[in-house]
Amino acid sequence: MSKCEENQKLNPFGHGFADVIGQWDWDETVAAVDATTSADVERVLAKASRGGKQLTPEDFMCLISPAADPYLEQMARLANMYTRERFGNTISMYIPMYVSNACTNKCVYCGFNHDNPFARTTLTMEQIEAECKAIKKLGPFDNLLIVSGEYPSLCGVEYLERALHTCRPYFNNLTIEVQPMRTEYYERLTHSGLNGVVCFQETYHREAYRRYHPQGMKSHYEWRLNGFDRMGQAGVHKIGMGVLIGLEDWRADVTMMARHLRYLQRHYWRTRYSVNFPRMRPSESGYQPNVVLTDRELARLTVAFRLFDHDVDISYSTRETPRFRDNMMRLGVTSMSAGSRTEPGGYVSTPDALEQFEVSDERTPSEVAAAIERQGYDVVWKDWDQIFD
Numbered sequence: 001m002s003k004c005e006e007n008q009k010l011n012p013f014g015h016g017f018a019d020v021i022g023q024w025d026w027d028e029t030v031a032a033v034d035a036t037t038s039a040d041v042e043r044v045l046a047k048a049s050r051g052g053k054q055l056t057p058e059d060f061m062c063l064i065s066p067a068a069d070p071y072l073e074q075m076a077r078l079a080n081m082y083t084r085e086r087f088g089n090t091i092s093m094y095i096p097m098y099v100s101n102a103c104t105n106k107c108v109y110c111g112f113n114h115d116n117p118f119a120r121t122t123l124t125m126e127q128i129e130a131e132c133k134a135i136k137k138l139g140p141f142d143n144l145l146i147v148s149g150e151y152p153s154l155c156g157v158e159y160l161e162r163a164l165h166t167c168r169p170y171f172n173n174l175t176i177e178v179q180p181m182r183t184e185y186y187e188r189l190t191h192s193g194l195n196g197v198v199c200f201q202e203t204y205h206r207e208a209y210r211r212y213h214p215q216g217m218k219s220h221y222e223w224r225l226n227g228f229d230r231m232g233q234a235g236v237h238k239i240g241m242g243v244l245i246g247l248e249d250w251r252a253d254v255t256m257m258a259r260h261l262r263y264l265q266r267h268y269w270r271t272r273y274s275v276n277f278p279r280m281r282p283s284e285s286g287y288q289p290n291v292v293l294t295d296r297e298l299a300r301l302t303v304a305f306r307l308f309d310h311d312v313d314i315s316y317s318t319r320e321t322p323r324f325r326d327n328m329m330r331l332g333v334t335s336m337s338a339g340s341r342t343e344p345g346g347y348v349s350t351p352d353a354l355e356q357f358e359v360s361d362e363r364t365p366s367e368v369a370a371a372i373e374r375q376g377y378d379v380v381w382k383d384w385d386q387i388f389d
């Protein structure tokens with residue numbers, strides 16, 4: 001057996017952040033957030049207003065604590081200032097294309113769950129091309145997010161390679177949100193035009209993670225968590241992270257994500273990062289969220305993340321309502337989806353295929369663009385060109 005095979009046997013899920021996350025205890029994290037005082041928040045805000053030095057995850061914990069609630073306006077002013085400094089008055093637009101709703105996993109909160117008895121759809125390359133053309137009629141989108149359930153034998157690396165080649169003539173910036181893959185597969189896909197990978201850890205709580213993901217490859221917490229290292233090692237240009245709000249204590253989950261982001265930035269410093277805070281939406285699974293994040297709390301979480309990291313892209317999807325998205329444009333958000341369909345083939349027709357979740361913002365892309373411009377922001381449809389590859 002070669003050294004490499006021996007290592008693989010000893011560590012079937014590889015090395016990465018899963019090796020270091022154990023240094024932070026979940027309950028201690030929750031207790032530390034709850035113990036934050038007004039004086040702690042004021043100290044962090046004084047540090048944040050000096051700019052320059054980045055905040056630490058411990059500083060971030062103060063800003064998401066209940067004690068920070070009275071400081072929301074002050075935080076919002078700072079977040080607005082740093083976002084404009086780094087990104088100008090711009091919001092980038094992207095659109096998701098669901099290529100398959102087949103999935104081998106059994107996530108208890110998702111309508112695409114393997115046990116949910118409905119006919120699955122996986123788009124052919126001809127159908128993907130038709131979706132590209134239909135999207136182009138909706139608006140001058142140049143950033144495409146290709147999404148699938150996790151079914152490697154149907155939507156594995158070869159399928160994704162062909163999908164990227166099919167979409168490439170229509171979009172300069174291609175990102176995937178699919179099952180975590182091996183490093184060499186990510187490398188292969190970057191040679192086929194892949195720019196970014198989005199993957200949600202869903203929750204960093206190791207034991208609870210197993211309850212939410214009882215079967216399928218996704219049940220392996222370490223494999224998913226170390227997937228971000230594999231993306232970094234493969235030289236993926238941009239990595240998107242997120243936790244699903246509605247599963248476990250959201251303050252502990254986003255703190256773990258902040259720690260994870262700092263770890264990745266230290267190890268894979270050439271890569272750019274984006275974060276997303278999706279709140280659980282109704283789906284065919286009928287699953288009800290365990291925890292609720294109010295609009296005010298999500299606003300504070302968003303501005304806190306901007307103060308924590310001035311450069312990270314903060315993305316809001318159509319899960320959120322039009323009113324809330326419009327209000328958040330000035331407070332740290334830098335990219336938004338619009339016109340989204342979450343069922344495969346949804347742009348060409350309104351098929352019977354099951355959607356992953358119900359969208360809240362049903363405005364057309366041009367309506368969303370007009371709303372952005374009314375706030376005094378420029379809509380950026382294209383922020384990447386193939387010649388950079």
Ligand code: SF4
Pocket residue numbers: 103104105106107110111112113114148149150218
């Ligand atoms: S959340 Fe993703 S992996 Fe889980 S069942 Fe749904 S599509 Fe599959």
